[in-house]
Each structure stands twice: as C-alpha cells, then as structure tokens.
Ligand SMILES: [Zn+2]
C-alpha cells in the first residue's frame with residue numbers, strides 16, 4: 001500500500017477508535033507507535049485534508065488547542081470545566097432550529113453547534 005494512504009488510514013482508525021476528541025499531538029503520538037517515521041507535519045496535513053473532505057470534524061474551542069472528532073455527523077458535546085475532557089452527547093440534533101433561525105434572520109444556515117458545559121461524573125466526586 002502507498003505510504004501516504006497508510007498514514008491516512010492509521011490516523012482515521014485511531015480517531016474512530018477513541019471517543020476522547022484528541023488533539024493533533026495526541027494523534028501523532030499514537031500514529032508514531034505504528035509508523036515511527038511519521039512526522040507531526042504529515043499528521044497535521046492529513047487531518048486538514050480529512051477535515052476539508054468532511055471525513056472528520058475539527059472542534060474549535062476558544063483559547064484551547066484544536067481537537068478532532070472521528071464522527072463527522074453533526075452531534076452535540078459536553079465539555080468538562082474541570083478536566084477539559086469532551087464527551088459526545090446522545091441527543092438528536094434539532095434541524096428545525098436551523099430553519100427557525102433561517103426564517104427569522106434571512107441567513108443561510110448550514111448547521112449549529114451545541115456545547116454543554118459543567119462537570120463530568122469523575123469531577124463531581
Ligand atoms: Zn471532568
């Protein structure tokens with residue numbers, strides 16, 4: 001198999017096997033265990049390409065490192081204010097909200113992002 005696609009496959013598999021919404025640095029450490037010659041730049045480039053292709057999501061949080069999500073379907077997140085971990089929330093996405101906002105503003109709405117904040121179960125103890 002071609003080297004480039006092997007790296008891309010490893011990145012995608014690692015992302016899909018975790019629910020931790022990791023940073024590029026974390027992904028790089030994991031890929032390096034399988035492909036010791038891989039560079040951080042290659043990992044960044046592959047992540048960028050996959051993001052542009054809609055295969056993965058990049059989650060932008062203000063003041064934080066970008067985190068990546070192997071699940072590219074629109075879904076909601078919970079971020080813990082104490083440990084910073086990000087969890088997927090299994091609630092349906094309300095597409096009617098997009099329509100309501102589009103109707104009331106005249107804007108062309110592509111999607112909305114919802115992030116819940118608070119304390120995860122571990123941090124409540
Ligand atoms: Zn927590």
Ligand SMILES: [Zn+2]
Nearest residue numbers: 069071087088
């Ligand atoms: Zn997610």
